[in-house]
Amino acid sequence: MKARFTLAEIQQHALDIVDRDGLSALTMRSLAASLRTGPMTLYNYVDGRDALEELVVDAVSARVEVPEPTGDWTADTRAAATALWRAVRAHPAAIPLVLTRRTSSPASLVPAEALASALARGGLRDDDLMVAFRTVMSFVMGIAQAELAGPITREATRDSAAQRMGALAEDGLPTLAKLAPIGAALAGREFDRGLDMILAGIRLTAAQPHDHT
Structure with missing residues (x-):
């Protein structure tokens, strides 16, 4: 039997509810009403509240305009971080979910991959790469939350x-x-100034010789 809704449609309606009415307004019942169906129908697509919230996170991630890489890893890092920040701050009511829920699809990790690969092209690896990645991601999410x-x-x-x-x-x-x-x-203006400071520190770390012992 052909599915009545696509996952993308369900994601969009869920995100619309959160954007319009806030996170607390997102329920299986409110989503069913938005889709003009019954709540039980939705259980053919999502298991429950947790899965529903993961779909919202995926919907926000899908709206990140991931930049094409260039020959400048610093510029690529800035572009990836900025794209993620813009997507998150466009949906302020969803920020608590973005901060606390894991994504549920490989496609939703594409923005994070763009950021990590940009940092890796700067020569960071292993522990330094992980710390730099988490630092930039934490800054992006934290500043968006503080602002919006x-x-x-x-x-x-x-x-x-x-x-x-x-x-x-x-x-x-x-x-x-x-x-x-x-x-x-x-x-x-905090975002640009703060990212400047973070990238300055990452550049210093990347320029240090690696310990091969």
Whole structure:
């Protein structure tokens, strides 16, 4: 019997629900309603909530515009990290899933492969390659979460949050007090600045001679 829905259709509807109504709104029932079918029909495609959430992660990964490699590994690393960051921040409500759920298909790992292979072309290997890969991935996910998760997406709320932190820190926490207004002013530019710092450290590590002992 021909399948009524494709997996891609189910992924798209699930992601649409999360984007529109938030992660808590995604249930087998709400997805079934979106697809105009019954909840039991969905169990022919997904086993339950966990599998449903993995599909959302896969849907976000599928939207990463993976760049073609060039002869510049640093530029390739930046391009891969930026593409992943843009895809994740386009779906802020899905960030908790992206952070905590494993992917369920090889295709969803293509963006990670692009990043890892770019770092490998820079001469990193073994432990250094793994640490560099995890550092860049953690930065991408962390900065996206910090920028976009929850009500911090609104400019006015971001400013008021900075003011609250400044007020709390002004009595005995001078460094944080100074950083509070800077953080608000940097909004939207942290990613490029932070990635610059990380890549500078990775370049230094890649340039060091390998220990062959």
